[in-house]
Amino acid sequence: MIKTPLLFALAFPLFAQQGFDFKTLDPLAANATDKTVVTLDADMLKMAANFIGSDPKDSASIKSLIGNLKAIYVREYEYARSGQYNQADLGPLRAYLSQPPWSKIVDSTEGKGKEISEVYMQPLPGNQLGGIAVISLEPKELTVVLINGVINMDDIGKLGGNMGIPDLHTLMDLKKPEDQKTKKKD
Numbered sequence: 001m002i003k004t005p006l007l008f009a010l011a012f013p014l015f016a017q018q019g020f021d022f023k024t025l026d027p028l029a030a031n032a033t034d035k036t037v038v039t040l041d042a043d044m045l046k047m048a049a050n051f052i053g054s055d056p057k058d059s060a061s062i063k064s065l066i067g068n069l070k071a072i073y074v075r076e077y078e079y080a081r082s083g084q085y086n087q088a089d090l091g092p093l094r095a096y097l098s099q100p101p102w103s104k105i106v107d108s109t110e111g112k113g114k115e116i117s118e119v120y121m122q123p124l125p126g127n128q129l130g131g132i133a134v135i136s137l138e139p140k141e142l143t144v145v146l147i148n149g150v151i152n153m154d155d156i157g158k159l160g161g162n163m164g165i166p167d168l169h170t171l172m173d174l175k176k177p178e179d180q181k182t183k184k185k186d
Helices: 003-016 022-029 042-049 056-066 087-097 153-159 177-185
Strands: 034-041 069-078 103-110 115-124 128-138 141-152
Touching: 022 034, 022 069, 022 087, 034 042, 042 056, 042 069, 087 115, 087 128, 141 153
Parallel strands: none
Antiparallel strands: 034 069, 069 141, 103 115, 115 128, 128 141
16 A cells, blocks of 8 residues: 555656646737747757758857757747736746756846746756756746757857747846956956
8 A cells, every 4th residue: 555655756756857738838828919939849959950040150059059959948928918918827837847857046026026037957067957947027028938958058048049049148137248258348
């Protein structure tokens, strides 16, 4: 009798990390005036890599980066008025991201809760990540980005503007390397 609960308790973490069902975010799209939905598994990423970049140098770098990724999910919704989405609909995603190996590294609230930014990462040795997730909420806009797979911290910015991925530096409210160089010269 004790074996069944024990087996379930041991197996639960394996089931929990199988992945997140992005269909649970579908209610967020109901009132959106503009929607961007990107779902790329490993096979689709390889195919999409063939359409990236006009500069061969940048293209090769991004293709190499994409080779280590398992999936990219982007959900971006814009609304005509404030209050047209329910933050509670993000509950399943936040619950998924609150489990190991995910770690919340940014939790920012501005304007009396009108703008919220959350960043989650799966740290790996050697300045690498096993995944990154960003949730950005504004009164009339909601963005969710989840990148699953091995990625070097220095390469995060290279994904922005490709395959429907917004500029992650802006979403995470991080300074771009160019901005840091400018500050050092001043």
